[in-house]
Amino acid sequence: MDVVLPRLPQAGGLIAGAVLTTPRRPPPTAGLPGRRVVVHGVRHEPARLAAYGRVCGFALRDEVPATWLHVLSFPLQTYLMAERDFPFRLAGLVHVSNVIEQYRPVRVTEPVDIATAATGLAPHRRGVVFDLVGEVRVGPELVWRGTSTYLARGASLAVEAPEVPPTERPAPVPPTARWRLPADLGRRYAAVSGDINPIHLSAVTARPFGFRRPIVHGMWTYARVLSSLDGRLPHAFRADMRFLKPIPLPATVSFGEIPGFHVAVVNADQQPYLTGSVAAL
Amino acid sequence: MSDRTAVIVGGNRTPFAKIGGPYAHASSRDLLIAAIDGLVARFGLAGETVGEVAAGAVLRHTRDFNLTREAVLGSALAPETPAVDLAQACATGFETVTYVANKIRAGQVDVGIAGGVDSASDAPMAANEGLRRALLRLNAARTLQDRLLALTALRPGHVVPEAPVVREPRTGLSMGEHQAVTTKAWRITREAQDELAAASHHNLAATWASGFFDDLVTAYLGLATDGLLRADTSTQKLAKLPPVFGDGPEATMTAGNSTALTDGAAVVLVAEEGYARRRNWPVLARIVDVEVAAVDFVSGAEGLLMAPAYAVPKLLDRQGLGLGDLTYVEIHEAFAATVLSILAAWSDDEFCRTRLGREGAYGTVDRDRLNVTGSSLATGHPFAATGARIAATLAKLLHRSGPGSRGLLSICAAGGQGVAAVLEGM
Numbered sequence: 001m002d003v004v005l006p007r008l009p010q011a012g013g014l015i016a017g018a019v020l021t022t023p024r025r026p027p028p029t030a031g032l033p034g035r036r037v038v039v040h041g042v043r044h045e046p047a048r049l050a051a052y053g054r055v056c057g058f059a060l061r062d063e064v065p066a067t068w069l070h071v072l073s074f075p076l077q078t079y080l081m082a083e084r085d086f087p088f089r090l091a092g093l094v095h096v097s098n099v100i101e102q103y104r105p106v107r108v109t110e111p112v113d114i115a116t117a118a119t120g121l122a123p124h125r126r127g128v129v130f131d132l133v134g135e136v137r138v139g140p141e142l143v144w145r146g147t148s149t150y151l152a153r154g155a156s157l158a159v160e161a162p163e164v165p166p167t168e169r170p171a172p173v174p175p176t177a178r179w180r181l182p183a184d185l186g187r188r189y190a191a192v193s194g195d196i197n198p199i200h201l202s203a204v205t206a207r208p209f210g211f212r213r214p215i216v217h218g219m220w221t222y223a224r225v226l227s228s229l230d231g232r233l234p235h236a237f238r239a240d241m242r243f244l245k246p247i248p249l250p251a252t253v254s255f256g257e258i259p260g261f262h263v264a265v266v267n268a269d270q271q272p273y274l275t276g277s278v279a280a281l
Numbered sequence: 282m283s284d285r286t287a288v289i290v291g292g293n294r295t296p297f298a299k300i301g302g303p304y305a306h307a308s309s310r311d312l313l314i315a316a317i318d319g320l321v322a323r324f325g326l327a328g329e330t331v332g333e334v335a336a337g338a339v340l341r342h343t344r345d346f347n348l349t350r351e352a353v354l355g356s357a358l359a360p361e362t363p364a365v366d367l368a369q370a371c372a373t374g375f376e377t378v379t380y381v382a383n384k385i386r387a388g389q390v391d392v393g394i395a396g397g398v399d400s401a402s403d404a405p406m407a408a409n410e411g412l413r414r415a416l417l418r419l420n421a422a423r424t425l426q427d428r429l430l431a432l433t434a435l436r437p438g439h440v441v442p443e444a445p446v447v448r449e450p451r452t453g454l455s456m457g458e459h460q461a462v463t464t465k466a467w468r469i470t471r472e473a474q475d476e477l478a479a480a481s482h483h484n485l486a487a488t489w490a491s492g493f494f495d496d497l498v499t500a501y502l503g504l505a506t507d508g509l510l511r512a513d514t515s516t517q518k519l520a521k522l523p524p525v526f527g528d529g530p531e532a533t534m535t536a537g538n539s540t541a542l543t544d545g546a547a548v549v550l551v552a553e554e555g556y557a558r559r560r561n562w563p564v565l566a567r568i569v570d571v572e573v574a575a576v577d578f579v580s581g582a583e584g585l586l587m588a589p590a591y592a593v594p595k596l597l598d599r600q601g602l603g604l605g606d607l608t609y610v611e612i613h614e615a616f617a618a619t620v621l622s623i624l625a626a627w628s629d630d631e632f633c634r635t636r637l638g639r640e641g642a643y644g645t646v647d648r649d650r651l652n653v654t655g656s657s658l659a660t661g662h663p664f665a666a667t668g669a670r671i672a673a674t675l676a677k678l679l680h681r682s683g684p685g686s687r688g689l690l691s692i693c694a695a696g697g698q699g700v701a702a703v704l705e706g707m
Contacts, residue, residue: 046502050306059355060311061318062501109503231314231355 001035002115008039011075011194014082018090019198028087028128028155032118037076041111044068049108052192055185056220057227063105065230066239067223069112069144070100071193073134074219076116077148080132086118088128088152091197092209095218096129097242099147101281105235106136106143113137120149123161127153173264173275175254179224181216183250189220215246221274225263228255234280241276286554287382288707290562292673293320294547295501297661298508300401304544307502309338309345313352313398316546316666319499320394321357324550324562330359332390335377336548337367338398339664339695342405348398370695371615372573373397374547374668375702381551382568391556395672396548397665403544412439449695451579456586456615456695461527461534463584464618467625471533474617475519478538478658480648481614485655486512493654497673509541509661526616538617543661547669549676554707566676566688569703572596578697583636586619588699589691590626591636594643596701597689604644604689608682608706611671611690612646614656619693654678668692668700679706 049068050060058065081090106112113136120131129151136144182188186200198205199215206214222241226233247253247265253273257263261278295315298304304312313336321327336349345351350364369376374397381393412435419431448455464474488494489506498506514537524532525539550562557564574592576583589612597603604610604627612620626632627643637643654674657667668690675688686706693699 046303047306059314060307060502061315231357232360 002038003035004038004040005076005079006039008042008072008075008114009079011078012196014075014078015090015196018078018082022089023084025089026085026087028121028152028157030087032087032121032130033080033083033085036115036117037079038113038115039076040113042072042114043111044108046108048192055188055192056223058223058230062108064108065223065226066100066102066144066237067219067226069106069136070098070134070146070148070219072112073114073116073136073146074193074195076114076134077132080116080118088130088150088155092153094151094153095148095243096151097149097240098218098222099241100239101145101237103143103236103281106138110138112143121157123157123159124151125161125164127151128155128157172270173256173258173262173266175256175266177228177255179253179255179265181247181249181251181253185216185220185249186214189217193217193219195219211246211248213248215248216251218243218274221247221265225255225265225274225276226278229257229261229263229278233261233278236281237278238281239276239278241274243274244272247273285386285388287385287551287568288554288557288564289378289566289568289672289676289704290550290552290557290564291320291323292497292547292549292669292676293323294498294666294670294673295319295545296498296504296507297543297545297663297666298504299661300542300544302402302508302544303502303504304400305402307400307544308403309340309342309398309400309546310348310352310355312400312501312544312546313348313396314355315499315501316396316398316548317352317356317358317394320548320550322499323496327357328359330361332363332393333381333384334358334362334364334394335367335380336364336394336396336398337369337373337377337665339368339370339373340399340401340404368665369573369698369700371613371662371664371667372692372694372698372700373665374670375571375672375690375692375700376573376668378549378551378568378668378672379571379700379702385551385553392550392552394548395551396546396669397663397667398546399663399665400544401542401663409439411436415439447695449578449585455526457526457534457539459578459585460616460618460622461532463587463622464533464616465527465531466584467622469533469618469621469625471520472516473621474533474538475516477614477617477620478519479514479516481652481655481658482511482514483655484653485510485659488654493677497677507660509543510659534616534618538658540615540657540662543663545661545663545666547663547666547673549669549673563680564707565680566704566706569687569705570596570600571700571702572599573698573700575699576697583697584622585695585697586615586693586699587622587626588697589693589701590623592699592701593689593691594627594637594639596703600703602687602703604646606687607689608650608686609653609675609678609688610646610651611656611675611688612652613662613667613671613690613692614652614658615662615693617658620652623691672702672704675704679704682706
């Protein structure tokens with residue numbers, strides 16, 4: 001079932017509402033809502049796109065960054081999660097990984113149709129995971145798909161989490177660049193992305209959620225990784241990033257890549273905040 | 282003389298846009314990347330190492346200390362491509378062509394990209410000079426006492442940043458004010474200026490309509506043609522505009538016959554002829570010779586923008602050419618009156634005798650050969666991009682005219698300088 005919205009909702013208001021209220025929600029065992037939220041004819045605002053590029057390190061090109069389409073689809077994610085029948089509270093969800101498939105670059109002049117749905121509910125050793133899948137079309141052509149995987153800590157589906165075979169540790173990626181993340185980076189990214197989740201804004205607003213300092217948005221780090229590879233990425237690609245631990249602000253972190261677009265963002269002790277890879281499609 | 286010939290293979294630019302328009306949020310680096318990537322796409326250079334990329338900008342942020350290299354790193358060229366920033370005010374966009382052509386002739390590179398960019402919208406705001414000095418002192422202070430002392434130098438007025446102005450540091454006059462003096466001295470009429478401005482718009486509109494720019498321009502941020510172009514302008518419409526430069530009833534220079542502040546970038550692909558032919562690239566025109574002249578405008582001995590009047594005769598003499606040997610003449614329209622003043626000077630016996638050391642008047646330029654595809658009045662003038670725009674356009678015109686046809690380009694620049702060049706169709 002599709003719910004067609006006339007325009008992109010304001011993510012900020014939805015987040016504020018979701019953080020400040022605690023409506024009764026169905027249990028996870030009730031499953032995810034089956035509807036898809038759709039908005040047609042979304043245009044790229046040049047001023048906002050340019051501001052996003054400045055915060056994330058992208059040049060202003062005729063082709064929009066792949067992560068920009070995530071920013072456009074984010075209000076629909078928020079809309080789905082703020083609905084009463086969504087089984088998890090928005091505040092406290094952990095963004096654990098994100099896969100973006102760009103089938104072709106989207107031009108700044110192309111209006112896009114965006115659809116988002118929740119799927120992939122599964123037990124996890126630390127709770128329950130699910131995916132919010134966004135699809136972007138230009139006319140009938142699917143040009144982009146983004147899969148945001150969230151973890152609801154402590155939630156249960158009343159079934160045992162499957163044994164996850166220990167994944168092969170990726171080869172260490174030697175750092176090639178140092179990023180200095182200022183204390184206000186969360187607020188700056190919030191301003192250009194609309195994601196005003198309080199854990200990103202300040203120490204005061206992050207503390208009730210268990211963070212002594214604000215943490216940067218995972219999708220900022222993701223965007224910064226892609227902007228580091230800007231100009232070198234293939235036109236069609238699949239980017240797969242795992243957010244291993246939050247980056248408290250301010251921070252100085254290292255970015256590294258090895259051939260084949262295997263990337264990592266690590267701290268001074270080489271402990272990864274993010275690992276991932278990008279491959280041509 | 283080297284037996285290597287430097288040729289223009291093609292060019293690419295963004296459409297030019299009025300300040301605060303579609304490129305209001307694009308930086309100089311963004312614009313230069315867009316121009317380079319369009320060229321890269323057109324000539325299949327993605328992932329390739331080019332001999333060198335030379336470009337520049339007149340309005341520069343301190344963060345742009347390595348503007349061209351940063352643009353190359355953001356482009357589809359191989360990261361091993363070297364780059365250099367050059368600056369010669371409004372002549373930058375052709376001085377870069379000269380630089381690359383000379384490297385090609387010297388056998389140092391086989392192919393290079395030359396061009397320039399300017400964004401009037403994203404112009405840097407400099408820290409107030411007083412604030413800058415105080416902060417430098419604070420930064421150098423070793424002791425707490427020194428630091429406090431440095432802080433006492435701060436004044437409330439220091440927080441007002443300084444916007445860039447196109448003003449000559451030694452005279453305090455803007456370019457328009459300088460040109461107004463020259464305009465008056467050469468008795469250039471309002472009608473003649475408006476006529477030249479209207480012709481620029483009409484020529485540019487016709488050239489766009491003909492498809493001439495299809496392989497010279499790549500759309501950027503939704504803009505597909507030059508934003509300042511007014512195809513429907515006329516001398517009647519232009520005559521209604523109030524003067525903006527000059528004083529009193531004799532003021533003739535308006536916003537319509539002066540170039541507007543513009544955002545844009547342009548690049549040309551320059552290669553050694555044999556290299557270009559081996560790659561099956563079009564060989565449009567060879568870069569024959571270049572002359573840069575400078576005049577003493579500070580004492581008032583000569584007009585700020587009159588250097589091309591000196592550079593051109595010297596250049597053409599050296600090549601054994603006269604104005605009549607040229608199929609096309611491109612004189613950058615900083616102001617309509619700049620072009621007309623230069624032409625008036627060449628027709629003036631006394632000027633040519635006393636200033637150019639000739640026996641009499643230098644000659645005239647047939648209007649049918651002057652700025653035939655429109656120039657900066659209609660296209661706009663992102664300072665450092667203009668030279669590359671003109672070079673690519675002239676090269677393509679000469680290629681159409683056939684081998685041996687000759688074209689002249691000249692560009693006036695701040696600081697009383699001017700560059701002139703001869704290209705020959707291939």
